[in-house]
Amino acid sequence: MRRGWFVALLCALVMLAVVAGVALSRLKKPGTPQGADTVVTTVTTAPSASTAPEPDVTTSRPKSVTTRKVTATGSTTTPTGSAPDGPAISYFRVTGKPSCPSGTNQVQYEGDPVVLEWKVTGAEKTTLSVDGPGIYAEYGTKDSATLTFSCGGDPGSYQVHTYLLTAIGPDGTTTKKLTVKAKVNEITTV
Known part of the structure; x- marks a missing residue:
């Protein structure tokens, strides 16, 4: 009985730590130059045959696709998409x-x-x-x-x-x- 309570508490603490980590990672880090460009690139990869697919929490995306976000700072990074020319x-x-x-x-x-x-x-x-x-x-x-x-x-x-x-x-x-x-x-x- 004590062990079940402890596991539940441990799971809650881990989830809280993950949420806090995500929130902190979204804040601007000290030392980042003022006016630095931030580019977010979405990388989509299919899992290899030797690895099992990661669990999918989004029902609109196929289970065989994993999406990761990569954030880069600096003025030399160019966006991956192209904007239409003209009005x-x-x-x-x-x-x-x-x-x-x-x-x-x-x-x-x-x-x-x-x-x-x-x-x-x-x-x-x-x-x-x-x-x-x-x-x-x-x-x-x-x-x-x-x-x-x-x-x-x-x-x-x-x-x-x-x-x-x-x-x-x-x-x-x-x-x-x-x-x-x-x-x-x-x-x-x-």
């Missing part, structure tokens, strides 16, 4: 759906404008073009625009407008197109 568009989307005018010839309801929003990285500015070439306006890298959505055509058909976002940066440009449509409503004569 990148994180998102360009419709946040306010447009609608066409409706009602009667006596009481008419205005349609709703289209609201667009976007976020880009690696750019200095963005421009927006509507239905073809030519710049409608210049914007920031994380911005939005509320634009009138003009409608025409036969009732029941759809009015379509195309919006082109261009991200402009020192390393080039990137574009993304959105096509937005709204149903043309019948204006009833009373």
